Amino acid sequence: MTEVGRVLGTDDARPLDFWVAVADGHYLQLDDVVCTSTPLPDGTQVTIYGVVDQVRARYEGARFDSDVFRAAEGLLPVGIASAAHVSVTRVEPEVFVPPLPGRPVQRAQGLERERALYFDRMEHRFPAGLGRDGQVVWGNLEFLDGTRGAHVNIAGVSGVATKTSYALFLLYALFHHPQAAERTRRARAVIFNVKGEDLLFLDRPNARLGDEQRRRYESLGLSAQPFQDVALWAPPVRHGFGELVPSTVSRQQGVTPYAWSLREFCQRRLLAFLFADGDGEGSQLPLAIAAAERFLANETESQPASQSWVMLAGRRVTDFQDLVDYLQEHRDEVFGAARVSAATVDALLRRLQGSVDAVGHLIRGDLSPEQEEAHRIDVQARQLNVIDIHSLHDRAKRFVVGVVLKQLLQAKDEQGTREPLLFVVLDELNKYAPREGWSPIKEVVLDIAERGRSLGVILIGAQQTASEVERRVVTNASFRVAGRLDTAEAERSEYGFLGPYARARACILKPGSLFLHQPELPVPLLVQFPFPAWATRPEEVAEVEDPWSRVR
Amino acid sequence: MALPTGIRLHPWASSYEGLLEGADEEDEAPGPQVDPGVERPPHEWCPLQPEAPAAPAALLFVDGVRRIEVGVVAQGDDRPAWGLFGSYGAGAVLCRPGRATVMVEDVRRALVLAVSGQQGQLEVPAGSIALRYWVCSIGEGKGQKEVRQEVQHRMRQLEAEVVAGSPARLEDGALVVVDGPLTFLPRWAGQAVPVVGLVKTHHRRYLEEPSLSGCIAALAPGERTPIFLVLTEREADRRFSWYVRVAGSPPLHHPLVGIVRLETWAQGGLDLARRLADITARMLPRFAPPGAWDARAPANLYPVAALEERLRHGLGDYQWVRRSIEAYFYRQGGLS
Numbered sequence: 001m002t003e004v005g006r007v008l009g010t011d012d013a014r015p016l017d018f019w020v021a022v023a024d025g026h027y028l029q030l031d032d033v034v035c036t037s038t039p040l041p042d043g044t045q046v047t048i049y050g051v052v053d054q055v056r057a058r059y060e061g062a063r064f065d066s067d068v069f070r071a072a073e074g075l076l077p078v079g080i081a082s083a084a085h086v087s088v089t090r091v092e093p094e095v096f097v098p099p100l101p102g103r104p105v106q107r108a109q110g111l112e113r114e115r116a117l118y119f120d121r122m123e124h125r126f127p128a129g130l131g132r133d134g135q136v137v138w139g140n141l142e143f144l145d146g147t148r149g150a151h152v153n154i155a156g157v158s159g160v161a162t163k164t165s166y167a168l169f170l171l172y173a174l175f176h177h178p179q180a181a182e183r184t185r186r187a188r189a190v191i192f193n194v195k196g197e198d199l200l201f202l203d204r205p206n207a208r209l210g211d212e213q214r215r216r217y218e219s220l221g222l223s224a225q226p227f228q229d230v231a232l233w234a235p236p237v238r239h240g241f242g243e244l245v246p247s248t249v250s251r252q253q254g255v256t257p258y259a260w261s262l263r264e265f266c267q268r269r270l271l272a273f274l275f276a277d278g279d280g281e282g283s284q285l286p287l288a289i290a291a292a293e294r295f296l297a298n299e300t301e302s303q304p305a306s307q308s309w310v311m312l313a314g315r316r317v318t319d320f321q322d323l324v325d326y327l328q329e330h331r332d333e334v335f336g337a338a339r340v341s342a343a344t345v346d347a348l349l350r351r352l353q354g355s356v357d358a359v360g361h362l363i364r365g366d367l368s369p370e371q372e373e374a375h376r377i378d379v380q381a382r383q384l385n386v387i388d389i390h391s392l393h394d395r396a397k398r399f400v401v402g403v404v405l406k407q408l409l410q411a412k413d414e415q416g417t418r419e420p421l422l423f424v425v426l427d428e429l430n431k432y433a434p435r436e437g438w439s440p441i442k443e444v445v446l447d448i449a450e451r452g453r454s455l456g457v458i459l460i461g462a463q464q465t466a467s468e469v470e471r472r473v474v475t476n477a478s479f480r481v482a483g484r485l486d487t488a489e490a491e492r493s494e495y496g497f498l499g500p501y502a503r504a505r506a507c508i509l510k511p512g513s514l515f516l517h518q519p520e521l522p523v524p525l526l527v528q529f530p531f532p533a534w535a536t537r538p539e540e541v542a543e544v545e546d547p548w549s550r551v552r
Numbered sequence: 553m554a555l556p557t558g559i560r561l562h563p564w565a566s567s568y569e570g571l572l573e574g575a576d577e578e579d580e581a582p583g584p585q586v587d588p589g590v591e592r593p594p595h596e597w598c599p600l601q602p603e604a605p606a607a608p609a610a611l612l613f614v615d616g617v618r619r620i621e622v623g624v625v626a627q628g629d630d631r632p633a634w635g636l637f638g639s640y641g642a643g644a645v646l647c648r649p650g651r652a653t654v655m656v657e658d659v660r661r662a663l664v665l666a667v668s669g670q671q672g673q674l675e676v677p678a679g680s681i682a683l684r685y686w687v688c689s690i691g692e693g694k695g696q697k698e699v700r701q702e703v704q705h706r707m708r709q710l711e712a713e714v715v716a717g718s719p720a721r722l723e724d725g726a727l728v729v730v731d732g733p734l735t736f737l738p739r740w741a742g743q744a745v746p747v748v749g750l751v752k753t754h755h756r757r758y759l760e761e762p763s764l765s766g767c768i769a770a771l772a773p774g775e776r777t778p779i780f781l782v783l784t785e786r787e788a789d790r791r792f793s794w795y796v797r798v799a800g801s802p803p804l805h806h807p808l809v810g811i812v813r814l815e816t817w818a819q820g821g822l823d824l825a826r827r828l829a830d831i832t833a834r835m836l837p838r839f840a841p842p843g844a845w846d847a848r849a850p851a852n853l854y855p856v857a858a859l860e861e862r863l864r865h866g867l868g869d870y871q872w873v874r875r876s877i878e879a880y881f882y883r884q885g886g887l888s
Binding site: 071 | 645647648649650651652653654680838839845854855858859861862
């Protein structure tokens with residue numbers, strides 16, 4: 001171990017933080033891992049590990065700020081003192097005494113680094129990224145897979161390529177790293193594509209991946225490959241005939257259109273998810289929604305799975321517009337039993353009418369039994385399931401997300417075991433689980449956050465501003481990640497885990513860098529993750545070159 | 553060695569914080585005889601703009617500090633023998649264009665006793681280290697003043713060692729500036745390099761004649777007076793001296809504020825003295841701090857003030873050292 005300095009005696013050394021005077025010819029930088037030891041009177045050596053979170057240098061012997069000019073002219077002799085502040089991560093044995101001033105401080109390497117960051121205690125672990133020293137930062141798998149904790153929450157401003165990229169990197173590491181893969185072999189993941197058609201190429205190699213980035217994958221113990229086992233789901237083209245065609249532009253091959261049958265919509269009570277925009281709890285609307293759902297479910301209870309349309313009181317309803325019309329025409333039968341005002345029913349019908357355009361092509365009565373089977377989102381077939389919702393109307397987005405999550409949770413509920421795990425990547429949590437208001441989709445997200453740990457549904461949630469997300473969703477996450485943050489946002493209490501120094505740094509983080517906080521470590525660690533090995537947009541897809549193309 | 557028997561603390565004898573200041577020159581003492589006509593006839597005295605001699609590549613400022621930790625008294629047969637625990641240090645700052653570096657720092661400690669025949673060293677435990685006091689007996693019957701002067705003398709000796717050791721550290725053409733008059737500096741110290749003494753205080757009046765002393769007050773920053781010869785009984789002790797204004801006198805201040813007196817041994821010859829006078833007049837004003845920087849500004853030059861601070865720091869925390877000595881006495885308890 002290299003000695004880099006000694007514990008400073010001119011600032012208080014405390015059991016949880018101390019200053020190190022950096023020796024001549026050495027340096028300590030932010031995020032360096034150090035250790036020192038201090039003797040007890042009985043001869044026991046207490047080893048203290050920590051991470052550098054602040055460094056400073058100053059003149060000694062200068063009295064005024066302007067003395068710097070005198071020193072530069074050679075008029076005033078001054079000394080330079082460098083010091084680094086260390087936040088203690090671990091004390092072994094656990095005797096909380098301050099390191100004594102003057103004790104030598106070493107850079108923690110190898111096993112000492114593992115100890116300092118608790119990696120040695122992690123029985124099952126996954127690579128969470130690279131530290132700034134180029135070495136692996138491990139995450140404790142037991143705090144992710146539900147054994148002792150679950151869920152990841154990622155915060156960061158958009159456009160810095162952090163949230164989704166890191167979520168994908170995590171999935172890649174979880175699925176492909178030998179130490180993690182043995183636990184995730186049968187796991188599945190669902191990710192919603194909300195921006196462009198970015199995630200439709202995860203199974204293609206990235207043409208812009210350089211050798212340096214490949215080496216970073218190597219240091220992580222990963223191969224630089226695209227995702228191997230990917231299913232792509234997209235909404236169908238709106239006004240198509242016959243076979244459903246995916247509405248995606250840049251890629252059609254291998255993309256499966258998804259849709260629900262009207263029958264399933266009625267039987268499984270999915271109507272509420274059309275109203276997932278956070279209605280006030282005081283409103284009567286939920287009552288009216290429940291009444292309509294009950295009516296539709298009762299009417300279609302015994303209808304065979306072979307038909308995708310529904311028969312309502314002898315009338316054959318074959319598309320969503322029909323269904324809405326039916327409800328409008330028979331409002332007294334549908335809502336009669338519920339004590340809701342005419343105005344509330346009007347509001348409900350108005351909204352339903354308004355969503356016909358948005359979801360009419362997703363809720364269909366024209367599917368054959370084979371089609372219904374083929375276009376139902378099934379996440380079990382492939383490891384990674386990308387569900388494209390980027391082109392959908394906002395109302396339809398919420399519907400798809402809400403229904404998919406609800407159905408996944410139901411399936412896990414029925415299955416009753418934690419394994420195999422199901423990872424759900426959901427960006428824009430502030431939209432789906434806002435701090436204020438109630439909605440069916442928020443209920444599902446909360447359900448995942450609170451029961452997901454025991455059900456084996458792991459939420460990798462992301463949002464720009466954690467302060468706008470339901471508190472319980474954020475606090476249930478064992479892993480807290482912060483990319484670049486807005487300055488004002490970083491000051492909020494949701495980011496208390498960052499501590500004062502990381503908070504300030506969070507405002508200047510570069511793409512590909514973020515702070516990771518995990519349960520065992522009292523300080524956040526700066527981690528970096530490599531450039532995606534998979535294409536994240538059409539231009540990045542590495543074409544397999546046709547050897548004849550140049551000849552022709 | 554053990555503490556000499558019969559020694560008791562007498563804390564009231566040491567001055568505040570143990571610092572000795574201004575002991576270099578006698579207060580208001582009449583000056584020695586001078587010859588003001590060595591460079592110019594007295595009636596032609598006026599402020600001189602220095603010529604532009606080849607500036608030395610570096611200036612080496614040498615200074616020392618001293619401190620009385622605690623006074624002691626040994627109860628002799630009939631009358632008390634005074635003594636003290638003192639610390640002193642000396643060092644040097646090398647100033648080159650663009651870089652000032654502390655070259656030497658040396659701190660020593662002494663237990664001075666007005667007795668005969670005691671010697672050796674005393675180790676006083678003080679926290680992580682033991683302070684080592686050399687016992688020096690200056691002879692029976694000496695008063696408190698002589699005891700204190702012994703510390704001063706030893707500091708000067710140490711300064712002389714720094715000056716004597718300096719040529720090894722200096723390139724050609726460097727000039728050594730010693731803080732204080734050269735009177736106290738042993739002659740062997742300055743054999744190999746040009747040395748000037750810099751006197752900040754003006755307790756002693758060298759130039760009584762109004763026309764001459766008026767010339768001092770009339771100096772503008774960067775100007776000097778003509779050189780005068782300080783006459784002493786011994787030929788070898790004679791020095792050439794001159795005044796330089798290093799900074800303008802601030803409003804409401806005595807006109808001598810900002811004036812320093814410099815001297816060099818006459819043995820070196822008038823030409824060398826003239827060169828040194830011009831060099832100091834040209835270079836020293838750059839080292840003069842503004843009033844707010846230091847209580848003794850502007851005459852307490854940057855490198856000297858910084859060195860003093862560092863050396864004082866090197867003497868150790870006064871309260872701590874003093875408490876350690878007292879604790880040492882208590883632990884020796886039964887000594888009779």
